[in-house]
Amino acid sequence: MSLCPPGYGRFVQAETFTARYTGAEANVGVSLVHFGIEACAVSKVPEHEMGQACINYLRRFGVNTEHVVRGGDRLGLLYLETGASQRPSKVIYDRAHSSFAEARPDDFNWPAILKGKDWFHFSGTAPALGANIVAILHEALEAARALGVTVSCDCNYRSKLWSHDEASHTLGALFDLVDVFVGGREDAEKLFGIRGTEQEAAQGLRERFGFRCVAMTLREGVSASVNRLGGLLCDASGVYSSRSYEMQIVDRVGGGDAFTAGLIYGLLSDFGSQRTVDFAAAAACLKHSIPGDFNLASREEIEQLLAGDQSGRVQR
């Protein structure tokens, strides 16, 4: 659960908080549902009503929650203050000891969960929770490999969660079983010592870890209110980049997840590399205009932006 002060209010000004029951993987799942892909969440939440509220939130936006296990002590929290202009957004994590952070490998029967599925996605914020989650992920990735399920990982390195060394070591050990990697130039350099431009970083990551494909958003922060954003994709056939969008930001959170969902959708749909990165970038762009973490944009809306209409003209 994310708890956000209303509007651009600071933590110390808030008398109410808006609750969002989200997370990097859930955000990707909801996007995919809006493209017509079935998505299942795999997680663990408490038995009590706040756990149920979390399930209801995902269910509302179409995610299948039958593999969300119930149990444990608490719902993981994150306080999120929305920045503006020169003031950055700020996150305070309160995830330790959550039901998911203390999940055990036997909570999840991966061969059963992944049977008949096409794709498994996880975020680098999950293994940051501890060795038990890393062990769970290893089981998941092995089951995926055995069943021919494609695996994607979004690096999502967060300095408030772990050090560069911890992340590098833990994530690196999972990469043998990862097909598609989403991570940026800074991740490449600080976690894996791969220096250079975005293109070079993508190529370097791909070569180092043997990923089928590496992708990333190219984001330029004019301020917390205005960003420019495009995408880059590197696969065996070369490096592809999308156009860049200058965005007036409504909600920046979930932008990367929307990109990842667009990427997965393009790859699942055999869009080809150029169209895939274009679609992913346009999806990420639209996300920034929608409050909340979820990219509630349809494929048609993204296609419309891809077709060049950025005028925001009223549809009536």
Add this chain to the structure above:
Amino acid sequence: MSLCPPGYGRFVQAETFTARYTGAEANVGVSLVHFGIEACAVSKVPEHEMGQACINYLRRFGVNTEHVVRGGDRLGLLYLETGASQRPSKVIYDRAHSSFAEARPDDFNWPAILKGKDWFHFSGTAPALGANIVAILHEALEAARALGVTVSCDCNYRSKLWSHDEASHTLGALFDLVDVFVGGREDAEKLFGIRGTEQEAAQGLRERFGFRCVAMTLREGVSASVNRLGGLLCDASGVYSSRSYEMQIVDRVGGGDAFTAGLIYGLLSDFGSQRTVDFAAAAACLKHSIPGDFNLASREEIEQLLAGDQSGRVQR
């Protein structure tokens, strides 16, 4: 009634909707009231409390509602989602079978309604409702002509309401009795086959239909959050255009109606062509900074902007 999700929320996120009891003609009327002109609404709403709420809303902002007839089955609806950045605003119409859509000619005694009035304005969205409304309009326009009341029409073509052909045919048949026309380059081309620049479109429309004057906003959509807007007016003495304003948009809806109200006010006040289009464009500009459909700006505020102050400096 327009029902709008709060803020930039999407339809599927809304738990509450803000209600606005508006419409193109009502918006023009409220603007005129704020310039000191008496304005009467002519419409039909149900007997029940939701119809009364509609009347109260207009009354609150000073529109005379004595000619709003009560009866019929339902209040016409419109769902409005506010866009931002690259995401356009979206309208879902639910106007069919409304009290007004099913009004009959004998609901309105036009000679009595128009007696002593100076101006009659209608929007092209009204005749899109059906033949009964077209018949009502014909009666109104004939009464207006007989009483020497100036008639203006804002094209307001909406592709979700009718086809280009229907609109062209229906509106065209009314134009003999229209003095002042507001419509854009795209309307000129798609409805009436008049191609060319905005200036050429205005001149072409004026010549084709014998309007006393044709006016239009010149809008450039940088995004749903930023637009540039100016105005153009074409009459017997030539073509006049205003300066262009770059606007951070608070609420885009009603911008055209604010322009039309400024135009009518300028024409009624014998401002002269250049000052009329300048006033209309400045009025439209200010509207975009005000939430809701209504341009709640006074003549003084518009004059101040016309005088060149765009700095937004606090008035204290």
Add this chain to the structure above:
Amino acid sequence: MSLCPPGYGRFVQAETFTARYTGAEANVGVSLVHFGIEACAVSKVPEHEMGQACINYLRRFGVNTEHVVRGGDRLGLLYLETGASQRPSKVIYDRAHSSFAEARPDDFNWPAILKGKDWFHFSGTAPALGANIVAILHEALEAARALGVTVSCDCNYRSKLWSHDEASHTLGALFDLVDVFVGGREDAEKLFGIRGTEQEAAQGLRERFGFRCVAMTLREGVSASVNRLGGLLCDASGVYSSRSYEMQIVDRVGGGDAFTAGLIYGLLSDFGSQRTVDFAAAAACLKHSIPGDFNLASREEIEQLLAGDQSGRVQR
């Protein structure tokens, strides 16, 4: 108390008002508290619960309220409408006859209040209230001089409160006892007949009145939504100016007070002239991203902006 319609709503649209219990001096005080400086408010509010609400508001944000006297008839009011784009913000004052406006010199024992303090700050909006407040200020300034307390004054000329002549005469008579003055080019010219650039105005004011230091914000209003802002400081060692920030404005009110607080903090901390004006300008910049009058930014956040990070990148 400021009463503000929600969002960008106009006065005539509001059904609710947000209450802020603020004021120029209180705003400076809250900023200083957030930099780790103890700040005391000296004022007078009614005995009743609305007076208590005012005290609680300051107390919440850390201001010491032990010198706020209770009594008198009413709480001073100010209605504040937030502008956007080309529409300016608007203030309606309702301060006459307030407890503070009718305070008497014997309400405040300045030698006791100022004992052990380092700094006394007042805004030019206070003496605009009447001769009794001017008399109170004279007592305060004399006590400050006697105790070696530095005195700063922010001109804050408001044309709705008094004429240029009244302000010039009244403020001028206090300047002998003022060490640090905050006021702009327009104030210099219209109140004191000092013409020229901002630099020349600052130097002219400093020379004319013998201030230790004169400072001002340099604000360029692109619109009510976008401003550019920097700062300038003039003291015995020369004239110093900061970089300029282009800001997407969340709340413009209190920007000048945040600058003044940054200035006082820099001077109290012996930052040196350049770093002082840089700090003050960065403080003012961040204020514009925070709703309400108060600059709830910490010293660390301001330093981070000073260090060059304007990207608004999420801190997580």
Add this chain to the structure above:
Amino acid sequence: MSLCPPGYGRFVQAETFTARYTGAEANVGVSLVHFGIEACAVSKVPEHEMGQACINYLRRFGVNTEHVVRGGDRLGLLYLETGASQRPSKVIYDRAHSSFAEARPDDFNWPAILKGKDWFHFSGTAPALGANIVAILHEALEAARALGVTVSCDCNYRSKLWSHDEASHTLGALFDLVDVFVGGREDAEKLFGIRGTEQEAAQGLRERFGFRCVAMTLREGVSASVNRLGGLLCDASGVYSSRSYEMQIVDRVGGGDAFTAGLIYGLLSDFGSQRTVDFAAAAACLKHSIPGDFNLASREEIEQLLAGDQSGRVQR
């Protein structure tokens, strides 16, 4: 304007206030409009937008505002905290120096205002504002008498506004020109020394001052949340009392004004004494179920309650 903390919140808890632009006479007027009677407000509000907001509020609910004069310095205020259970509601007045409090007799041309009208109503809270208002009222009452307009007065004694003696003296001097008086047992005793039961008080008042009719609500406060309420009317034909209603209170304010409006309506409609007091009491009862000061109940709804249906059964 009344400013109310949301819900049952106390003044010191409020961050927002709900604004109601009401008053005893306005409340009576709105009720009468809902019974189909035209009602005009006569008052004075500032030129600025908050004065306009006040006019719009009345206009919204159908009151004719053409006789509301513009000018003066400020809008009168009243802070209102809503009580519950054993905690009473609380009012803080801030009416002094308002536009109306400082109105002058030449602001109102009573013969023109009252021409063609049937009834003039005023509340005892108005003359509490000062000698100028008393003078204005004398002019109004004399014009009313001259034009054959019936005059009613609701005592509305408020101990926070004036003493018993002041009220007794000032109101008593107006009673020669008052036809219908609304006031309670406590008023009779404390202002006019008339002791006894409610019936005796009504009879005593009627005899002493020669009123055509005296009426009052009979209210028993179980708590701030539950009240019992009935009505009593005393005229030349005797004393009549209504049944008593046990009410779960949504909003207690305006209950007496709703009674007065029902009384005026009954007298204007020649309901007869019994039906008049029954109607007035049922109107007052329904008011307590409606948020705000205004009794937005129709004649039909009151008749339905009079007919005996208190079950609150959903109408569908």
Add this chain to the structure above:
Amino acid sequence: MSLCPPGYGRFVQAETFTARYTGAEANVGVSLVHFGIEACAVSKVPEHEMGQACINYLRRFGVNTEHVVRGGDRLGLLYLETGASQRPSKVIYDRAHSSFAEARPDDFNWPAILKGKDWFHFSGTAPALGANIVAILHEALEAARALGVTVSCDCNYRSKLWSHDEASHTLGALFDLVDVFVGGREDAEKLFGIRGTEQEAAQGLRERFGFRCVAMTLREGVSASVNRLGGLLCDASGVYSSRSYEMQIVDRVGGGDAFTAGLIYGLLSDFGSQRTVDFAAAAACLKHSIPGDFNLASREEIEQLLAGDQSGRVQR
């Protein structure tokens, strides 16, 4: 979709409306989901986003929406004003021409929909929509009979939707295929001419139409804020009634549907007649304490009330 003014506000006071995407059958379904029973909605909503919002709302609370057909013109509406004390709640229907009201028999493949299901429930408000819905229901009921699916019908007679005669005729023609009927004393008398006490009405209905079981709530309206409620069940073994609860009403809507859901749950779970009616009445009681149409109470919470704890003691 129900549109409700906030709190106890009247229609003409509302600036925002709370949206609930509910309906008698949906309400029953959500209750059953909270008892651990899978429930599927069968309906038709528009393709557009407001139709999707409706689906999301049901999905959030666990109802399976795979049989909700998409298409048609509009979402059915209902405006709902919440009553209090002596003021009844009020409903304004705007259901005509909705997607569901204009559904066609071939929109639903009943044998496929009902296959493997245990129970089919419909409300009497559905056939009131028109002959097409009656035809759809006939098909559904025949399929149910063929597949051995139990059928229940809640009379839900609404005088604003159809006359007693229409309802009697249309519903009566469906009763051959109905096993369990929910309807009150007044329905029995006014629709079917069966007079007498509640017990006699239930027995009379059961005998007349050969229902397996007839049940009803016994509601006594002290006011819109306080009701007393119990239940009665009549089957082959006799007539059973529950205890009666005195309720402070938070939201009265959906109370009957909660009773019906409790009844279905008891019958499905072979609770026996007495425990079934007790459970249904306790379920209905708890519903009145929950805002919205849905009874979001768990089986455990209902059991706790059945066990006698009405004290409302905090669970901590």
Add this chain to the structure above:
Amino acid sequence: MSLCPPGYGRFVQAETFTARYTGAEANVGVSLVHFGIEACAVSKVPEHEMGQACINYLRRFGVNTEHVVRGGDRLGLLYLETGASQRPSKVIYDRAHSSFAEARPDDFNWPAILKGKDWFHFSGTAPALGANIVAILHEALEAARALGVTVSCDCNYRSKLWSHDEASHTLGALFDLVDVFVGGREDAEKLFGIRGTEQEAAQGLRERFGFRCVAMTLREGVSASVNRLGGLLCDASGVYSSRSYEMQIVDRVGGGDAFTAGLIYGLLSDFGSQRTVDFAAAAACLKHSIPGDFNLASREEIEQLLAGDQSGRVQR
């Protein structure tokens, strides 16, 4: 921090939560501040902004926070759903691993904290957090005894926090150093095996543990919306009980703390036993009419209730 769904909404319905930074001891402290007693909070909250928000909340309502230590990982949470009618309020605790739950004895220098103080109060919910808190309390109580500071303890047994045995053992070991005990009949029986009426329980507790005084609220829950509440006090001079109030509950939380604060105030003020319990019960009664945990009632308001006025008559 307590997180509460708005109004009577259930956890699964909430999209926003109201935040209260409260706790049993803080609630007592705020009450005492409103009676004119200085109160200091002793606790530990995180360094981050949510910890600061907690401090600001207490500071706003006048509690001295200089002894609130900063550090640790997280802010303790509690989810609170407000019940109504037959539905009880519900609490979900998420306090484990909070900054306070993991505080260490050396975080608090009790002799310094308690120097010059008159009273130390703690709630039985604190030692339920773990052995470290018990150790901290022992140090506090010993310091209090050494300095002659009176010690009170409110049992506040919560079955969701610990078992009867744990509570009995841990609390019992502290009782030697406790002077005033607040606890009910059920606590006496279930924790300490003392059976009998409330009077007997109070006397039994007092004798068993040698308390100077034992007090308790006598609460009868008609429903979650209506309670009856009085108080009982047992000291060396006998057993005293107050009158009982029937309350329409606005917010039940903090009722016991308001009683305890009234008790402490009465004992500190030498009210005598009867007046002390009367004052404490009236304070608790008023609390139930105020939203939030804090009893924001003044001594004057409580005296007014004590004087017999329960009518809730508007104060104006």
